[in-house]
Structures are given as C-alpha cells and as structure tokens.
Amino acid sequence: MGKSMWKVPLSDLTFGPEEKEAALRVLDSGWLTMGEHTLEFERRLGEALGTPRTLAVTNCTVALHLAYAALGVGPGDEVICPSLTFVATANAALLTGATVVLADVLGEHDLSIDPEDIARKITPKTRAIAVVHYAGYPCDMDAIRAIAAERRVAIVEDVAHGPLARWRGQALGTLGDVGCFSFFSNKNLAVGEGGAITSKDDSLHSRMRLLRSHGMTTLTLDRHKGHAFTYDVVEAGMNYRIDELRSAIGVIQLERLPEGNRRRREITERYHTQLASIAGLQLPYKDFYARGAGESAHHIMPVLLPEGVQRQAVMERMKANGIQTSVHYPPIHQFSHHGASERVRRDGLDRTDAIAPRELTLPLYPRMRDGDVDLVCEALAASLR
Numbered sequence: 001m002g003k004s005m006w007k008v009p010l011s012d013l014t015f016g017p018e019e020k021e022a023a024l025r026v027l028d029s030g031w032l033t034m035g036e037h038t039l040e041f042e043r044r045l046g047e048a049l050g051t052p053r054t055l056a057v058t059n060c061t062v063a064l065h066l067a068y069a070a071l072g073v074g075p076g077d078e079v080i081c082p083s084l085t086f087v088a089t090a091n092a093a094l095l096t097g098a099t100v101v102l103a104d105v106l107g108e109h110d111l112s113i114d115p116e117d118i119a120r121k122i123t124p125k126t127r128a129i130a131v132v133h134y135a136g137y138p139c140d141m142d143a144i145r146a147i148a149a150e151r152r153v154a155i156v157e158d159v160a161h162g163p164l165a166r167w168r169g170q171a172l173g174t175l176g177d178v179g180c181f182s183f184f185s186n187k188n189l190a191v192g193e194g195g196a197i198t199s200k201d202d203s204l205h206s207r208m209r210l211l212r213s214h215g216m217t218t219l220t221l222d223r224h225k226g227h228a229f230t231y232d233v234v235e236a237g238m239n240y241r242i243d244e245l246r247s248a249i250g251v252i253q254l255e256r257l258p259e260g261n262r263r264r265r266e267i268t269e270r271y272h273t274q275l276a277s278i279a280g281l282q283l284p285y286k287d288f289y290a291r292g293a294g295e296s297a298h299h300i301m302p303v304l305l306p307e308g309v310q311r312q313a314v315m316e317r318m319k320a321n322g323i324q325t326s327v328h329y330p331p332i333h334q335f336s337h338h339g340a341s342e343r344v345r346r347d348g349l350d351r352t353d354a355i356a357p358r359e360l361t362l363p364l365y366p367r368m369r370d371g372d373v374d375l376v377c378e379a380l381a382a383s384l385r
C-alpha cells in the first residue's frame, strides 16, 4: 500500500490533508472513545443510506456477529451464505453456535449467491440468509426477499463491498433485516479498522446498540456529560465500539465516497472495453448496467481467466511487471477448518468449484490513472500469450 514496491498496487487510500486535520482535532479534543464524532458519523452515514438506524462498530466481522446475535441465531439454527465470500461472513455465524449452509454462485456473469440454490437449501432450521453483494454489485434482492418472506427467514446483507451501491434506487444494507459494512483500509470508505450496521426496525437497532456496549443501559459519554451516574446491564454484550479518531476520519471519507465510487465505475468501464478482446477471458458483471437494476460500488475488478490457464503463473508474471493482483476468494468450503467442520454444509457447490480457481482480481482504486489501467491490461494480455 502507499509507497510500495508495486508500480500499480491492488488498492490504495484516497486520503488528503482533511483526514489528517480531522485526526488532529480529535487528539486535541481530549475525548478518544465513542463520542460526538461517532454520533456525527452515524448520522451522516444514515442520511447517505436513507436510514436513521445506523450504528458504527469496530469492523464488519463484529457487525456480522452482532447481526446474527440480535436475530437470535444460535446452536441448532442454520445460516445460508455463499461459499465465495470473505470467511468472516460464515465465521461470525459459526461463532454463535449455528450451522453454516454454503450456497453456490449464479454463474460466470454474476459471482453472487444463486437465489435458486438458497431456496433449495432452506430447511425448517434456517434462521437467516446472509447475502454478499460481491464487488459491490447488488444480489438479486427481489428474488431473495421473496424467498425470505415466504419462508419467514431473516436477511443479513454483507455490504463490505457496496457502500452507497443501490438496488432499484434503494441503498444496499437497507433491503434486508440487517446490513453490515466494512471500513477496513482497502475498502471504498477506509478508516483502518471500522464498520457499521443498519437495521430494518427499532427493536433490532436498540438490541444491537445494547450488545455493542456490554448490554449496558448508559454510555461512558452519558456519564461524562453528567446525564447518568450509573448503569444497569440487561444482556450479556460485547465491546464492539468504534472510536473518535476513526469516526472523524470516516466523516471525511464518507464525503469522498460518491466521487470515489464514480471514478471506480469509470475505471471498471475502461477495463471492460480494453479486456473485451482477450480470447477466453470472461468479465463478470460486464452487462450489469444493461439490466437497469441498480448501481454498483465497484469495490474490486474481478476477471475469470480462460479455462486451463494457471492462475499462479499469471499472478507471477503480473508481479514481474510491478502489478499486484489478488484472488476473491478462496471458497470457504476449501479451508482446512470449514472443509472438515460438522457445522459447515458443503453440498452442491459445483459452479463455485469451477469458477473460483479462474478468478483474478485486478487493481482498482479511485486514484488509479487511465494509463495505469492500460498498463494492467497490456500486462494481462501479455501474461496470457
């Protein structure tokens, strides 16, 4: 990252003097833990997403854990989630004691969860469906919401890739019961470690607010302000709070987000145009906008290598050209733990097994120049010759 060995890194921050000034203001303020900046960050994020029920937390992994916990997911319950996601989507459910049922991807054109596979894998024990808006492109929320309503199961949206992306005009994270966001340093909105949760109704919102801070009825800030002298604990909660430094940086990053997402889309379109001529290379989501179903946040730039190509060798050649690439993701069912766990169901993942080994992620970040994109495309073409 930053000043690195790479000519074109996989991702990079969009930070300016404003982030530095915001951090310094917090250091000078004498208040570091969750306080006014956090309230402001939550309010502004909520406005951008169109929901007042927005809480900032430590990271997206704990947001997912809070979501499952608040929905009452526990031992004996099943949570359906894609195998092609970051492992936290599943781990947070496993930590509640639940069983995770892994679902397949749609296909080469769309690497998100297949609604038909969700319907196939629902049982009377299913408590929640966790969907991941891969690369920031919305899942088919019409189909998924219909299934969830019919079978009376909750929807958890993992929106780590999709802040401000939309499905039929509505922000991702506000279409299910709970939405979980990540502000990790390589995400579209970056504060280092950070996250947020949105919820559909007030009772989930207040439950998660309680669980975020030990199940305590008052905050340190309330006591500091003299609004409260003591507290009760009404549930066994955790400490999943964010702090003022990150919240203050988050407010600035949120202001940059619409422009950052716009530039990411421009870069993605340049990639799609330039890579179209490489034989056998598949470009997932190439026709996303033609469907008219929403807007992506373009978090990452995935391609599928031609069948039979050794991905590792391509990554080595790209590296020799100074270009960093990555993989999203090693499927969850192939990890040592999840491939052997009795609480992970791994049936019917044929498309994931066929597609995942071909996935290669190319560099994408708002400050990438058009020339950088061209460099990556030329290097990829040469690596495949």
Ligand SMILES: *Cc1c(COP(=O)(O)O)cnc(C)c1O
Binding pocket: 058, 059, 060, 061, 062, 085, 086, 088, 089, 132, 158, 160, 161, 181, 182, 183, 184, 194, 195
């Ligand atoms: C980054 C990411 C997470 C985890 O986010 P953290 O904030 O690092 O905990 C979860 N799910 C997906 C899809 C991610 O990309």
